[in-house]
Amino acid sequence: LRSNASATLPIARLLDHGPKNSSNVAVNGYVRSVRNQKRRSFVAIGDGSTLESLQALLSPEQAQSLSTGTAVRLTGEWKESPNPQAQSHELHVSKVDVLGVSDAAKYPMQKKYQSLEYLRTMPHLRTRIPFNTTLLRLRSDCISEITSFLSQEGFTQTHTPIITSSDCEGAGEVFHVASPHKGPVSETDDGTFFRSTKYLTVSSQLHLEALAQSVGNTWTLSPTFRAEKSDTKRHLSEFYMLELEMSFVEELSSVMDVVEKLVQRVTKPLLSSRVGKEILSSRALDGHDDPDAITSETIRHRWERILADRWPRITYTEAINMLTESTADFEHKPEWGAGLSIEHEQYIANTLDSPVFVTHYPSSIKPFYMLASTKDSSPGETVDCFDLLLPNAGELVGGSMREHRLESLISSMQSHGMLPSGPVESLTDDQLGALKWYIDLRRWGSVPHGGFGLGFDRLLGYLAGVPNIREINTFPRWVGRCEC
Numbered sequence: 001l002r003s004n005a006s007a008t009l010p011i012a013r014l015l016d017h018g019p020k021n022s023s024n025v026a027v028n029g030y031v032r033s034v035r036n037q038k039r040r041s042f043v044a045i046g047d048g049s050t051l052e053s054l055q056a057l058l059s060p061e062q063a064q065s066l067s068t069g070t071a072v073r074l075t076g077e078w079k080e081s082p083n084p085q086a087q088s089h090e091l092h093v094s095k096v097d098v099l100g101v102s103d104a105a106k107y108p109m110q111k112k113y114q115s116l117e118y119l120r121t122m123p124h125l126r127t128r129i130p131f132n133t134t135l136l137r138l139r140s141d142c143i144s145e146i147t148s149f150l151s152q153e154g155f156t157q158t159h160t161p162i163i164t165s166s167d168c169e170g171a172g173e174v175f176h177v178a179s180p181h182k183g184p185v186s187e188t189d190d191g192t193f194f195r196s197t198k199y200l201t202v203s204s205q206l207h208l209e210a211l212a213q214s215v216g217n218t219w220t221l222s223p224t225f226r227a228e229k230s231d232t233k234r235h236l237s238e239f240y241m242l243e244l245e246m247s248f249v250e251e252l253s254s255v256m257d258v259v260e261k262l263v264q265r266v267t268k269p270l271l272s273s274r275v276g277k278e279i280l281s282s283r284a285l286d287g288h289d290d291p292d293a294i295t296s297e298t299i300r301h302r303w304e305r306i307l308a309d310r311w312p313r314i315t316y317t318e319a320i321n322m323l324t325e326s327t328a329d330f331e332h333k334p335e336w337g338a339g340l341s342i343e344h345e346q347y348i349a350n351t352l353d354s355p356v357f358v359t360h361y362p363s364s365i366k367p368f369y370m371l372a373s374t375k376d377s378s379p380g381e382t383v384d385c386f387d388l389l390l391p392n393a394g395e396l397v398g399g400s401m402r403e404h405r406l407e408s409l410i411s412s413m414q415s416h417g418m419l420p421s422g423p424v425e426s427l428t429d430d431q432l433g434a435l436k437w438y439i440d441l442r443r444w445g446s447v448p449h450g451g452f453g454l455g456f457d458r459l460l461g462y463l464a465g466v467p468n469i470r471e472i473n474t475f476p477r478w479v480g481r482c483e484c
């Protein structure tokens, strides 16, 4: 930055790298507060680039048109502050441009305490709260880290479709896309835009599997939609999932290694970054109404545990044993063959005080595409899969090796009730249905492969110590709620 040029800078840049003194500096931002004294007024300006406010000195006349929420451009002299404990520099304002007025008395984002639920009713304004800008910057920083990590590791980023013809997870939680078309309706055409009902994607996995067998290891960060009615802190109807698929891999452990390195890579910069410092300082002061409010010590501990060498890996059978041997009073009785409930997941991760991979779940409770285990010594049939569980949070990642052999895939689909019985040659196109193309992939150079899906909004919430995903996603959608 040239010291005498007029430059409009984000406040974070000005505070970190700005000139020591400069006669001509301009900032754009929003008034956070105005404090009037007899001869001068102190105006705090924020612009979302940092939690910190810039202190501007104005004459009371200049400050007259400013109140909390007003958008301004202030130009003036950037000088070292006489009170360096409070701020290193301050702006002695010569010119005030009011760019957008705001009535402080009615401004909905008042400084006083407001409940999270109240703030959720105005997602278009709540990101003005300084900590919510930290969360936006955390999202952006994590995407950068992930992109550079996976690029270094040789993964190709791609995009997969949002409108799909199948329910990847087979859980029946799909949103339907069924706009009418204008043409005549025939026997094979149900009158919907695509001639039959389509769905919003619940996972990019199946499409990524196709791409991984041409370009090699690949990944995407895609909007994902689930019409599940779960009204919890962990579920949204629309969220971002980071999905990754590796081809020519035989071992589940190779896939888990990538999860571990990736999550460590996004966590490490928080120890020294602006966003990391802001998370710790905000959580230390926090006065929000969440009964699960998380302190800065807990967050620091989380980061340290993530960065510790090698996370525990236990089998589902070992997890069930751990639960049945425990004296805890679970609402759902742990039982081999049943899914792990959130209380079970939290118990396991809390007991081990670390992110933990639970592997080799029973095939009966997992989707059709997972590869049957051959090496696991569990009492029933299992698949080569894992869930990554986090202390006090639960599942963050689900992944598996995929069934890449044609005959075995068909029999897995048959045992999941997705296809009628009989050899594959006897099945008609109609019977193969919407997954015909996915089955077809197994005919043409199909190789061992595996991958995972990571709930990106859940990851951000965990790293930032924000327990409810509705505060992480800027415009959250959940059952009954889609505000704007």
Ligand code: 4AD
Binding pocket: 168, 169, 202, 203, 204, 205, 226, 228, 234, 235, 236, 237, 239, 241, 243, 244, 395, 396, 397, 398, 399, 400, 451, 452, 453, 454, 455, 456, 457, 458, 469
């Ligand atoms: O475990 P899930 O359902 O796995 C899949 O969809 C696989 N096809 C992924 C793959 O292997 N490519 O979802 C993956 C992750 C979960 O572990 C969870 O973190 C997140 O996605 N997730 C949700 N996040 C927010 N709201 C919801 N309703 C979510 N459902 C799943």
Ligand code: MG
Binding pocket: 387, 395, 397, 398
């Ligand atoms: Mg899962």
